[in-house]
Amino acid sequence: MRARARIKDVASLAGVSTATVSRALSSPDTVGPATREKVMEAVKATGYRINAAARDLRQRRARSILILAPDLSNTFFGKIFAAIQEEASDVGLTVQISDSRIGRDRLLSLGYDGRADGIVLLDGGIDPEVVNGWKLPLVQLSEWNDEYRAPRLGIDNRAAARLAVDHLADLGHRDILHVSGPGENVLGVERQEGFLMAAADRGMTATVFPGAFTLEAGAQAARHWAALATRPTAVFCASDECALGFISECVHAGFDVPSDVSVVGFDDIDFADRFLPALTTIRQPRADMGRAAAARIIQMVEGRAAGSDNVDALPTERLEPALIIRSSTGTPKRKPGAPA
Amino acid sequence: MRARARIKDVASLAGVSTATVSRALSSPDTVGPATREKVMEAVKATGYRINAAARDLRQRRARSILILAPDLSNTFFGKIFAAIQEEASDVGLTVQISDSRIGRDRLLSLGYDGRADGIVLLDGGIDPEVVNGWKLPLVQLSEWNDEYRAPRLGIDNRAAARLAVDHLADLGHRDILHVSGPGENVLGVERQEGFLMAAADRGMTATVFPGAFTLEAGAQAARHWAALATRPTAVFCASDECALGFISECVHAGFDVPSDVSVVGFDDIDFADRFLPALTTIRQPRADMGRAAAARIIQMVEGRAAGSDNVDALPTERLEPALIIRSSTGTPKRKPGAPA
DNA sequence: GCAATGTATGAAATCGATTACATCTGATTC
DNA sequence: GAATCAGATGTAATCGATTTCATACATTGC
Known part of the structure; x- marks a missing residue:
């Protein structure tokens, strides 16, 4: 042959x-x-x-969508990638993937060289000039940036944070801590805002430690927490990884979760229910998010191919987060010496 | 404009x-x-x-490599994807990604439509006819299949299993269990073979539970283990997820790890050192694996473009696994009533 | 029996780049 | 001053498909 x-x-x-x-x-x-x-x-x-190149050239389409994420190794993205790829494959589209932090020029090219028909963007931290410079259908997923002219898909992070705070309030906690996401990240910012507003609404004492979505950030926050004179009885962490890091460090320092401190995470990663203790957390429906984003971008790509011109203007879509109660939260211990 | x-x-x-x-x-x-x-x-x-399509058509290259993996959401792959993408991006190649279980015809097309210059294959379970039908540079990473005509990159899984067994033997365990990977998977098979050979060499009693790489498989194995009349004092699981599932279930059933049972995992995923107890495991250098695979496929792609014809025949490359000792393994408890 | 219509097919233009080959200019050599 | 050469540039072919337009033929209606 x-x-x-x-x-x-x-x-x-x-x-x-x-x-x-x-x-x-x-x-x-x-x-x-x-x-x-x-x-x-x-x-x-x-x-x-x-030969796809020849067909794509003639038809001026690529039959491919591009996923951009700030860190491909982040376990949070795996399920999203899988869902997007599955939907895309079903309609004959291939999937390209790239780290979104590869440098301005390379990034611009990616959305401009005709190899992708549409983009799913999981990063709200890219220069808006770059993003708006792409002349391609675009969907913002999970993270977003108000300056991007593109529809948004994701959960309401403020409302999600409120779920966590309400749960802790209902258990009887009065003094709670938030380990936030990185300061420049919208997700972190909204979760923090939701936390503060909900805590105020419930009349709780609220503290915030600036943090990140990582295990290490959680561990570090735990060390700060442990050093506090009066320690909050519950912690809401901006991600599950952060929460697991927090718990891990607490246990190593001799504290018990949840009796010394209740911990709520965010995301509901696969390990959450197998951790010891199993993690109470806010579930983000990641597969649904991926599917919804894929469906939307496909709709936009096909719509554009079909000539309808206003598909890009479809509105933001909200998916529902859910509170998953497991074993890392409980009622606060009575203060030593306090009345029963 | x-x-x-x-x-x-x-x-x-x-x-x-x-x-x-x-x-x-x-x-x-x-x-x-x-x-x-x-x-x-x-x-x-x-x-x-x-316009990439035009350039690709004329030059008969795609400047793109394709990664095929059996399950994109598997946390094991994230670091590998990230490493490959980074290397590829450095030399101006884009990365496509697809689930390798999308159906024979679609799969054949992927390696045949001129959109990829080379393939990194993380799945040893694809029909060899399909794989050998691709006329593209190909590297097998992590998993492999002897019938694929393509170089292999990965660790020596038998030797890796031996590291685990030797560690347990050194601690004084005499009766050990292996929760294997899925039966049709080469990785699982080799780890099991390595386990049995090493156990025989050290004169240990060895049992194997058929399992999988999942949390659930580990949990189920734990239930079987708990039901045993005489329980092995140590377990080597075919993956970290499996090990965490095992530990989690054991703890819920009231056993202590490592004093009731030592557990060794495989992979060293990010959570391994934050789990409670921190997991003793065999580290696979995933980033190195990704980098090596990317380097190899790039070399093959460029070599082919440059005309050298025997680049595809470069040999298999072995990367070194390492035993990471943490807190989930310890010396076996003396049998009740046994002499001190 | 003839115009009108529809169906199946082919010839050639086209998508947007790269590149083999031709041409032109000016410098170098003897 | 002619011959040679190198370097810069242009013309046109090319990559491999799709698609417009034209054509050939069969079918229908009157």
């Missing part, structure tokens, strides 16, 4: 023109049944597969 | 031919300095970006 067969080879083997082969493959009902048969045989005989 | 600028637009604005623009961009030193300047200005003025 020599080089790849081209459409020309199929055509001459079948004794028809390339136009007919093309038609037989892409819209079979426009060619005669006998011809179609001949073509299909020739395709099989030559092992012909379409 | 209208539609995207094409090379023709740049050429006429700069007052040169398209050939000159092309040369000014791809090999600047072959055009005169004044011309180069004019072209660059025209590029800036028009906002021109190359």
